Amino acid sequence: MIQHSLLCTSCRREYPFGEIRPRCQQCGEPLELQKVSHATINVADSLTQTMLERYSAFFPFASIDPLLSLGEGFTPLSESPRLSSDLGVRRLLFKNETLNPTWSFKDRGTIAGIQHAAAIGCSRIGTVSTGNMAVSVAAYGARAGMETFVLVSDSIPEEKISPIAIHQPHLIRVNGDYGNLYFESVRIGTDLGIYFLNSDVPLRVEGSKTIAFEICEQLQLQVPDYVIVPTSAGGNLRGIIKGFEEFVLCGLIPRMPTIVCAQASGCAPIFNAWSTGKDSIERVQAPHTIAHAIENPFPPSGNQALRKIREHDGLCIAVSDDAILQAQRTMAREGIFGQPAAAVPLAALRQLRKEGTVTEDATVVCVVTGCGLKYTAALREQPISTTHCTLEQLPSVLASPRA
Amino acid sequence: MIQHSLLCTSCRREYPFGEIRPRCQQCGEPLELQKVSHATINVADSLTQTMLERYSAFFPFASIDPLLSLGEGFTPLSESPRLSSDLGVRRLLFKNETLNPTWSFKDRGTIAGIQHAAAIGCSRIGTVSTGNMAVSVAAYGARAGMETFVLVSDSIPEEKISPIAIHQPHLIRVNGDYGNLYFESVRIGTDLGIYFLNSDVPLRVEGSKTIAFEICEQLQLQVPDYVIVPTSAGGNLRGIIKGFEEFVLCGLIPRMPTIVCAQASGCAPIFNAWSTGKDSIERVQAPHTIAHAIENPFPPSGNQALRKIREHDGLCIAVSDDAILQAQRTMAREGIFGQPAAAVPLAALRQLRKEGTVTEDATVVCVVTGCGLKYTAALREQPISTTHCTLEQLPSVLASPRA
Numbered sequence: 001m002i003q004h005s006l007l008c009t010s011c012r013r014e015y016p017f018g019e020i021r022p023r024c025q026q027c028g029e030p031l032e033l034q035k036v037s038h039a040t041i042n043v044a045d046s047l048t049q050t051m052l053e054r055y056s057a058f059f060p061f062a063s064i065d066p067l068l069s070l071g072e073g074f075t076p077l078s079e080s081p082r083l084s085s086d087l088g089v090r091r092l093l094f095k096n097e098t099l100n101p102t103w104s105f106k107d108r109g110t111i112a113g114i115q116h117a118a119a120i121g122c123s124r125i126g127t128v129s130t131g132n133m134a135v136s137v138a139a140y141g142a143r144a145g146m147e148t149f150v151l152v153s154d155s156i157p158e159e160k161i162s163p164i165a166i167h168q169p170h171l172i173r174v175n176g177d178y179g180n181l182y183f184e185s186v187r188i189g190t191d192l193g194i195y196f197l198n199s200d201v202p203l204r205v206e207g208s209k210t211i212a213f214e215i216c217e218q219l220q221l222q223v224p225d226y227v228i229v230p231t232s233a234g235g236n237l238r239g240i241i242k243g244f245e246e247f248v249l250c251g252l253i254p255r256m257p258t259i260v261c262a263q264a265s266g267c268a269p270i271f272n273a274w275s276t277g278k279d280s281i282e283r284v285q286a287p288h289t290i291a292h293a294i295e296n297p298f299p300p301s302g303n304q305a306l307r308k309i310r311e312h313d314g315l316c317i318a319v320s321d322d323a324i325l326q327a328q329r330t331m332a333r334e335g336i337f338g339q340p341a342a343a344v345p346l347a348a349l350r351q352l353r354k355e356g357t358v359t360e361d362a363t364v365v366c367v368v369t370g371c372g373l374k375y376t377a378a379l380r381e382q383p384i385s386t387t388h389c390t391l392e393q394l395p396s397v398l399a400s401p402r403a
Numbered sequence: 404m405i406q407h408s409l410l411c412t413s414c415r416r417e418y419p420f421g422e423i424r425p426r427c428q429q430c431g432e433p434l435e436l437q438k439v440s441h442a443t444i445n446v447a448d449s450l451t452q453t454m455l456e457r458y459s460a461f462f463p464f465a466s467i468d469p470l471l472s473l474g475e476g477f478t479p480l481s482e483s484p485r486l487s488s489d490l491g492v493r494r495l496l497f498k499n500e501t502l503n504p505t506w507s508f509k510d511r512g513t514i515a516g517i518q519h520a521a522a523i524g525c526s527r528i529g530t531v532s533t534g535n536m537a538v539s540v541a542a543y544g545a546r547a548g549m550e551t552f553v554l555v556s557d558s559i560p561e562e563k564i565s566p567i568a569i570h571q572p573h574l575i576r577v578n579g580d581y582g583n584l585y586f587e588s589v590r591i592g593t594d595l596g597i598y599f600l601n602s603d604v605p606l607r608v609e610g611s612k613t614i615a616f617e618i619c620e621q622l623q624l625q626v627p628d629y630v631i632v633p634t635s636a637g638g639n640l641r642g643i644i645k646g647f648e649e650f651v652l653c654g655l656i657p658r659m660p661t662i663v664c665a666q667a668s669g670c671a672p673i674f675n676a677w678s679t680g681k682d683s684i685e686r687v688q689a690p691h692t693i694a695h696a697i698e699n700p701f702p703p704s705g706n707q708a709l710r711k712i713r714e715h716d717g718l719c720i721a722v723s724d725d726a727i728l729q730a731q732r733t734m735a736r737e738g739i740f741g742q743p744a745a746a747v748p749l750a751a752l753r754q755l756r757k758e759g760t761v762t763e764d765a766t767v768v769c770v771v772t773g774c775g776l777k778y779t780a781a782l783r784e785q786p787i788s789t790t791h792c793t794l795e796q797l798p799s800v801l802a803s804p805r806a
């Protein structure tokens with residue numbers, strides 16, 4: 001069992017674990033749990049075990065309720081020998097987070113947050129999101145029988161509403177500055193006792209650790225050279241880094257991989273700060289990218305992401321929408337259909353290879369964060385090639401399809 | 404290793420395993436592999452094992468290429484205590500097939516078919532489908548580097564095309580009677596050496612066995628009383644039945660569960676034949692249901708499904724579109740968002756409880772065949788409840804959301 005306190009990621013001020021408090025009262029930076037340094041994996045057949053049960057020693061829960069689970073985690077790490085050869089790296093693997101219960105990585109953080117809410121006796125949860133996180137919190141909140149609030153912008157299109165609404169949360173369209181909504185929800189949530197499972201709350205970050213844990217296990221505790229993570233708010237990146245840090249501290253792996261924070265050129269606040277040597281991120285004006293899921297102009301964990309990337313000699317990179325769309329197609333040739341944001345790591349790898357930053361002996365893991373069906377409007381940007389024929393013409397078309 | 408021959412499901416005529424032949428030359432009924440009666444499970448940590456590796460003794464492959472895999476199978480069996488209490492059954496569990504690589508059960512049969520194609524030296528595959536199977540075959544074919552043909556009807560809407568096209572198969576829109584296309588593809592495929600992985604080819608049926616295997620394992624080799632399967636062509640139902648049969652033959656479980664073939668009232672050819680005591684199915688005229696994925700008016704494995712249901716004292720049932728939509732909402736309250744066809748089992752269970760067919764001491768498994776994002780048009784039939792407010796009104800709205 002790890003020590004139950006939350007620390008500010010910047011000033012290290014300490015807060016009790018039982019509170020609903022994601023950020024430091026003093027400096028405003030996100031809080032996190034202390035790193036686990038003595039723990040082992042509870043190895044069992046993952047067919048009959050939940051993710052939190054397997055990694056329970058790395059979580060601050062006295063007990064775990066398996067009925068809260070929807071079977072999150074344990075996603076495939078799919079190797080692509082043909083593509084690794086095309087790109088000129090030793091091994092290329094995709095950590096395919098689209099096989100989660102709501103088809104994105106968000107479910108890992110949501111289960112950890114829901115388990116925490118249950119542990120501290122909180123039965124009202126919420127989130128500020130219009131995408132993967134909204135769907136994930138709505139699904140898990142419904143399953144747990146918790147009163148669930150999803151705050152969305154008033155201008156959200158209907159097609160994004162219905163996959164949230166099907167889980168029947170309180171769905172609230174808020175008219176006003178959407179950028180403020182995150183900070184308002186933190187404040188109101190603390191006042192009203194509603195646990196807002198936003199993108200970088202401490203327990204969501206803990207949930208993301210399991211991506212790192214599984215990558216290590218699936219590689220037989222060998223460490224990949226690079227792990228490339230599409231980065232928006234910064235919570236998932238923080239969690240993945242913390243996961244590798246804890247496996248190093250526990251002696252399970254010998255070293256950290258190089259972590260790559262991958263953003264879209266149209267909205268790259270962390271990359272911008274990193275590449276210009278700044279200590280803190282600045283709000284991106286007029287963000288625009290096809291990778292909507294990572295279009296966050298002022299990421300709440302941006303500064304902490306920046307600190308961690310620098311601490312571990314990681315990298316930041318930004319890629320164009322064209323490169324993202326090309327990577328989406330390329331990944332689909334490997335059988336994996338990700339949403340545009342999920343193709344950002346592959347686009348980043350191609351660029352890092354071109355620049356020579358990633359060398360040809362490298363083993364690279366791309367984190368595929370969410371499912372391509374999540375955002376089908378992006379598919380209108382992809383070419384579609386079809387052949388038309390009659391039933392009578394079919395044999396000759398099949399015999400020479402390119403004719 | 405099981406014996407390598409294919410038998411007609413009706414006249415028992417035998418065919419060699421190495422041929423691409425899904426149906427009997429004599430009577431036209433589907434072929435199948437002999438039942439496995441001596442085999443054990445290769446139990447390992449499923450985090451580092453593929454589905455075919457775990458159940459390799461139940462498959463006719465001398466070796467298994469794990470690189471063909473996209474991480475299919477090993478889907479959650481999620482228990483819903485609240486809903487089982489509402490419905491008045493002892494235990495209710497959802498086998499959630501939406502966590503497959505292309506988000507439907509089809510991936511299990513596709514991997515078995517692709518492995519077979521590779522084993523017999525065939526590098527051209529195809530399928531006739533506009534839905535889950537088309538996407539699955541396109542994804543696995545791309546991954547395997549096989550030339551892949553997907554035959555769709557000329558009238559297919561663009562929104563169904565793009566998730567297939569992203570994997571870049573030969574996508575052929577065929578103008579003509581779509582109902583004949585299945586039989587034409589079987590004929591042409593045999594002639595041209597294109598392995599058509601249609602809905603009820605023997606190896607696809609073998610792949611579906613693993614749903615039964617996993618249910619047994621996840622219940623610690625206890626047998627559920629009822630397993631309810633949405634049924635279209637009949638291949639998945641046949642596979643699930645064969646899986647339970649083989650576990651019984653191998654002494655792994657003591658008895659068969661009661662299998663329920665669940666169809667939509669608007670297209671229920673197997674239910675129609677079963678309930679009127681007929682020996683063979685008749686084509687449904689003007690089929691219509693919101694559960695498009697199971698709208699097959701003349702299922703190619705319909706007769707065999709009927710034989711197996713009768714052999715094992717199973718049940719058939721048909722449910723209305725309204726009941727399906729209601730079940731989709733109810734299931735989403737448990738955190739599981741299935742496409743309409745995937746909600747058919749829950750709608751069926753509600754009806755079977757009302758009729759008293761399923762009793763209150765029953766343990767019931769509903770097979771959730773595909774993901775709700777597959778067919779979002781159906782969501783237009785679901786009510787959406789939202790609240791509007793300004794940022795200033797938010798605290799009071801959160802404090803009393805129903806006001």
